[in-house]
Amino acid sequence: MTRQRGDVVVETRDLCMHFGGVRAVDQVDFTLFDRELRCLIGPNGAGKSTFFKCLTGQLRPTSGEVLIRGQEMTGAEPFEVASLGVGIKTQVPNVFDGLTAEENIWLSARRWHGDARARALTAETIERLKLGDIRRMLVGRLAHGQRQWVELGMVVAAEPWLVLLDEPAAGMTHEETFRTAELIEEINKTSALIVVEHDMQFIRMISRTVTLFHEGRILMQDTMEAISADKRAREVYLGHRA
Amino acid sequence: MNSGILRQMRPTFVYALLGIIFMFAAPQVLQLFTIINLTTAIALAVLALSLALIWGYGGILCFGQVAFFGLGAYAYTISAINFGGSTWAILMAVMITSAFAAALGYFIFFGRVSDVYLGVITLTVTLIFFSLIRRTSGPEYKIGNALLGGFNGVSSPPINLPWNPTSFLFPEQVFYVAMAALILCYVFAGWLVNTKFGRVCQAIRENELRAELLGYDTRLYKLGIFTIGAGIAAIGGVLFCNGVGRITPDVFNLYNAALTIIWVIVGGRGTLIGPIGATFALFYLTSALGGQSVLNNNLVLGIILIFFVLLVPKGVAPTIIDWVNARRKKAPGRVRRRRGSRGEGAQ
Numbered sequence: 001m002t003r004q005r006g007d008v009v010v011e012t013r014d015l016c017m018h019f020g021g022v023r024a025v026d027q028v029d030f031t032l033f034d035r036e037l038r039c040l041i042g043p044n045g046a047g048k049s050t051f052f053k054c055l056t057g058q059l060r061p062t063s064g065e066v067l068i069r070g071q072e073m074t075g076a077e078p079f080e081v082a083s084l085g086v087g088i089k090t091q092v093p094n095v096f097d098g099l100t101a102e103e104n105i106w107l108s109a110r111r112w113h114g115d116a117r118a119r120a121l122t123a124e125t126i127e128r129l130k131l132g133d134i135r136r137m138l139v140g141r142l143a144h145g146q147r148q149w150v151e152l153g154m155v156v157a158a159e160p161w162l163v164l165l166d167e168p169a170a171g172m173t174h175e176e177t178f179r180t181a182e183l184i185e186e187i188n189k190t191s192a193l194i195v196v197e198h199d200m201q202f203i204r205m206i207s208r209t210v211t212l213f214h215e216g217r218i219l220m221q222d223t224m225e226a227i228s229a230d231k232r233a234r235e236v237y238l239g240h241r242a
Numbered sequence: 243m244n245s246g247i248l249r250q251m252r253p254t255f256v257y258a259l260l261g262i263i264f265m266f267a268a269p270q271v272l273q274l275f276t277i278i279n280l281t282t283a284i285a286l287a288v289l290a291l292s293l294a295l296i297w298g299y300g301g302i303l304c305f306g307q308v309a310f311f312g313l314g315a316y317a318y319t320i321s322a323i324n325f326g327g328s329t330w331a332i333l334m335a336v337m338i339t340s341a342f343a344a345a346l347g348y349f350i351f352f353g354r355v356s357d358v359y360l361g362v363i364t365l366t367v368t369l370i371f372f373s374l375i376r377r378t379s380g381p382e383y384k385i386g387n388a389l390l391g392g393f394n395g396v397s398s399p400p401i402n403l404p405w406n407p408t409s410f411l412f413p414e415q416v417f418y419v420a421m422a423a424l425i426l427c428y429v430f431a432g433w434l435v436n437t438k439f440g441r442v443c444q445a446i447r448e449n450e451l452r453a454e455l456l457g458y459d460t461r462l463y464k465l466g467i468f469t470i471g472a473g474i475a476a477i478g479g480v481l482f483c484n485g486v487g488r489i490t491p492d493v494f495n496l497y498n499a500a501l502t503i504i505w506v507i508v509g510g511r512g513t514l515i516g517p518i519g520a521t522f523a524l525f526y527l528t529s530a531l532g533g534q535s536v537l538n539n540n541l542v543l544g545i546i547l548i549f550f551v552l553l554v555p556k557g558v559a560p561t562i563i564d565w566v567n568a569r570r571k572k573a574p575g576r577v578r579r580r581r582g583s584r585g586e587g588a589q
């Protein structure tokens with residue numbers, strides 16, 4: 001299937017995820033186009049991560065549908081979503097602590113390629129993300145920001161066409177955050193992205209269109225400037241933060 | 243990584259070579275009684291190896307590895323009695339046990355049973371075998387020509403030369419077979435953990451969700467290593483009933499289930515040679531303790547377990563490896579440059 005800019009790659013229809021009485025995600029209709037870079041923002045508990053987990057198969061939605069490139073993926077297993085060529089980074093760092101940085105990244109590339117190509121891709125990724133110094137170190141021994149980078153390396157090494165990142169810059173230093181923004185721009189040259197973020201500065205660095213979540217629903221969807229100017233948006237979110 | 247799987251298996255080959263030397267030297271120096279005893283220890287070492295594989299590398303804490311060991315022994319014995327020869331019986335033992343493990347594992351892994359319940363389920367299965375087979379003393383409990391014999395068990399026909407049911411092996415020859423089987427299983431496991439399959443299993447052990455998010459169907463990998471581990475345990479079971487000469491339901495008791503875990507804890511998870519060594523060491527310790535009455539056997543085992551859990555939590559082999567690596571780092575002049583990935587290979 002050839003891809004064109006403008007194809008819908010992610011779509012949710014009337015997506016709901018309820019935990020008992022808590023409507024963490026409530027009737028969300030969401031559309032992402034190919035090569036788009038979309039930021040999801042919203043106050044803590046707005047339902048961003050829950051929405052993210054419904055997309056990635058970590059949660060089975062209470063109702064509604066998730067379509068990825070037109071394919072019905074509601075309630076699919078995470079490996080099925082990933083097997084479509086989707087790169088995923090969760091909010092809580094998920095890495096292989098007992099393995100080296102290199103092995104972590106190799107495991108990602110090896111999912112798609114034979115050993116030789118996987119090793120070449122691993123070396124490329126390590127170079128690209130400047131992980132050379134830590135490649136032989138056990139990931140469990142690395143600092144938080146470095147672990148995040150190893151996880152980003154795993155995402156990149158799979159050469160995904162769709163990338164989903166939940167708070168990629170959380171816990172990073174200023175410098176690391178800046179480099180993450182650069183990396184995201186670079187990934188966006190070949191892939192569509194959804195980036196959940198808290199850090200307003202970070203969002204200003206990368207954003208095109210921003211979707212604002214509030215109490216499980218999409219409150220607004222616009223440019224960062226427009227959202228910053230909106231009174232309602234400021235009340236639920238920007239007021240307490242930026 | 244796969245870079246030069248043979249180079250990564252170098253320690254495996256070194257230990258295998260030591261094993262081969264031992265295999266040929268031992269009957270020259272040791273008495274027959276000791277050799278027969280050793281055969282039993284070797285069988286138990288194969289069992290330890292199987293748990294080292296699925297727990298140490300697959301992250302699956304199976305409390306009932308001994309169920310596969312015992313099932314293999316019973317399947318061998320009953321098949322050998324019925325077939326009148328050991329050749330097909332050995333194959334049957336491995337296949338029946340693997341099929342049973344695959345079915346059990348299918349419900350556990352595809353049902354997404356949590357780790358704790360996996361332990362409970364596998365232990366329960368073991369104890370069910372224990373109490374079921376104990377109740378089979380009557381003449382009505384027969385499979386083909388083989389009486390199950392309840393708590394007295396069944397006597398196991400010895401291994402014969404392939405396709406030649408009348409030429410039984412002598413105890414010394416059974417020792418060679420057992421040792422060769424242990425070495426082959428060890429090299430096979432050492433190879434397996436260095437393949438892509440083995441690497442993914444280790445990744446799942448480290449973080450199952452991450453492995454899934456990379457696109458690996460973790461249920462299949464876990465089922466795979468669980469089934470392979472059960473097959474290896476069955477080989478141990480075949481050797482065990484050959485060494486002892488019979489198989490009784492006691493193989494399924496709680497003591498043996500716990501002992502298997504102790505071997506792996508003492509030897510160290512994440513290595514294969516550690517649990518094998520620990521099995522031999524503890525086997526001879528318990529034999530030595532059996533000859534005296536001052537210290538209670540279980541008490542000593544309990545103290546060893548507590549000692550290791552508290553003071554050497556990684557087990558003997560990983561602790562030694564860490565220590566050697568640390569010393570290498572301290573002497574930079576003598577560091578050998580190592581290409582490819584370090585660590586994690588089979589030791």
Ligand SMILES: Nc1ncnc2c1ncn2[C@@H]1O[C@H](COP(=O)(O)OP(=O)(O)O)[C@@H](O)[C@H]1O
Pocket residue numbers: 019022023024042043044045046047048049050051
């Ligand atoms: N597994 C869960 N069980 C019950 N409630 C949950 C669960 N996960 C999230 N929630 C609730 O859903 C709401 C949205 O949470 P989350 O999606 O993590 O928000 P965000 O990522 O936007 O900070 C919160 O009220 C949270 O407490």
Ligand SMILES: [Mg+2]
Pocket residue numbers: 048049050091
């Ligand atoms: Mg969140």
